[in-house]
Amino acid sequence: MVFTFKRLEIKDLILIEPTLYSDNRGFFYENFKESDFIQYGISDKFVQENFSHSVKNVIRGLHFQKKPKSQAKLVSVVKGKIFDVGVDIRKNSSTYGKWVGEILSEKNHRSLYIPEGFAHGFCVLSDEADVSYKVNNEFSPENDRGVIWNDSKINVMWPIEKPIISKKDSQLPTLDESDNNF
Numbered sequence: 001m002v003f004t005f006k007r008l009e010i011k012d013l014i015l016i017e018p019t020l021y022s023d024n025r026g027f028f029y030e031n032f033k034e035s036d037f038i039q040y041g042i043s044d045k046f047v048q049e050n051f052s053h054s055v056k057n058v059i060r061g062l063h064f065q066k067k068p069k070s071q072a073k074l075v076s077v078v079k080g081k082i083f084d085v086g087v088d089i090r091k092n093s094s095t096y097g098k099w100v101g102e103i104l105s106e107k108n109h110r111s112l113y114i115p116e117g118f119a120h121g122f123c124v125l126s127d128e129a130d131v132s133y134k135v136n137n138e139f140s141p142e143n144d145r146g147v148i149w150n151d152s153k154i155n156v157m158w159p160i161e162k163p164i165i166s167k168k169d170s171q172l173p174t175l176d177e178s179d180n181n182f
């Protein structure tokens with residue numbers, strides 16, 4: 001196994017650290033390997049890969065797709081540094097409404113696995129950040145949903161002061177108001 005898998009405070013969220021091979025050219029690592037992930041219990045079939053570029057203080061989120069097009073996500077950072085957040089939106093979960101955040105960066109090479117039933121978002125801590133993530137269901141605009149980034153019940157402690165947010169994200173409902181069916 002070339003990865004270290006660590007279950008976080010909400011145990012379905014998993015932080016993954018690859019093995020780095022460094023030499024005088026630079027370094028190499030495997031970012032995802034189906035067989036190792038399956039061995040650890042992550043068996044989603046990833047069918048789409050997304051890439052976004054953002055500037056410092058951007059918040060994207062908190063996003064999810066409704067059933068039957070819900071998405072598990074495997075998030076990595078190619079350039080820069082982000083605070084990546086998963087929020088449990090499974091109504092019958094003991095950790096419903098709770099969140100976990102982790103730093104992902106071009107330096108720590110970590111990925112965060114976010115299963116279906118979670119909303120996802122991140123804020124950018126570096127001047128710029130390039131984020132790449134695989135999903136196990138294709139984009140479905142009619143099932144695209146979100147929860148407002150500053151929902152007072154969820155209370156994500158975003159480590160930035162003046163967030164830059166899209167018009168769409170600034171109009172998202174609270175978790176209580178959202179039509180989430182997890």
Ligand SMILES: Cc1cn([C@H]2C[C@H](O)[C@@H](COP(=O)(O)OP(=O)(O)O[C@H]3O[C@@H](C)C(=O)[C@@H](O)[C@H]3O)O2)c(=O)[nH]c1=O
Binds near residue numbers: 120166
């Ligand atoms: C997410 C997505 C968006 N789009 C289009 C729709 C829109 O015109 C444009 C920008 O979309 P958004 O503003 O929703 O992009 P963004 O705010 O970056 O949305 C993403 O945020 C992070 C936090 C996630 O977890 C993702 O699942 C996704 O929701 O890209 C696609 O064509 N395919 C996709 O898979």
